[in-house]
Amino acid sequence: MRSFLFVFAALAVIGLAFWAYQENYTTQAAVREARELYTEIGAAHDRLQMLRAEWAYLNRPDRLADLADLNFDRLGLLPLRPEAFGQVNQIIYPIPPILPITDPIELSSDMIDLAEDPL
Structure with missing residues (x-):
């Protein structure tokens, strides 16, 4: 029994x-891979x-500005000036269209007065 324990141990x-x-x-291997990743991250930052x-x-x-002047004939770019900007109240927003009534409800004058007690 003792030899079995020695062999098992x-x-x-x-x-x-x-x-x-x-x-x-x-x-x-994990440490080596982490170092390689840090190296790649550093190169990406550079x-x-x-x-x-x-x-x-x-x-x-x-x-x-020099490029805009050089290509003015083709692009027509002008420098920005304060007069080129408008004010918010000058913007014309489109008026939403009035949608047609597609399913009208008919009301009659014979309706029960809801203020009266029906009982």
């Missing part, structure tokens, strides 16, 4: 060692900052 130790070995490599800087460079007001 030895097998349990071997099994636990194998399990710990597998978990160690699984954890290392690309985003570069694109924002390019967008700001391309949308400079003096550059856009």
